Amino acid sequence: MRHVQHSVRLPIALDRALRQFAARRETTPYALLQSCVRTGLAAMAQEGATGSVPAELATELGQVSTQIVHVERLTERALYVSCAAYVFARAAAPTRIDDETRLTDDINDAFQRQLALAGDTP
DSSP states (O other), X not given: OOOOOOOOOOOHHXXXXXXXXXXXXXSOHHHHHHHHXXXXXXXXXXXXXXXXXXXXXXXXXXXXXXXXXXXXXXXXXXXXXXXXXXXXXXXXXXXXXXXXXXXXXXXHHHHHHHHHHHTOOO
16 A cells, blocks of 8 residues: 655644544554544545435434423423412411412422422522
8 A cells, every 4th residue: 555645734732632642542643643534534425425414413403402491391380380289279278368479479489499309490
């Protein structure tokens, strides 16, 4: 196999990174640079062969992310409603009579406690 010589100029930061990786792998910076070139060319060749797979994955991940946000909102709403039901049930007990402001404060307090227990304090 014939080899062709190329001159490559690297920024100082990349040279430092190359030397550090080479030291970790117990190889020379030149050998690691050859490996990086081979790997990069192979990745570029596969990029053309795979086509739009990365774009499709990005689209799907975006849709999943949107759905997760929606599920989080629904879960918070369900938690709030259950806290409200709890507070209203407590207020309906014969020994306690509360006004509307106090009930709202109790609902919000119960909601914040539950969020804190879930580890999702705003």
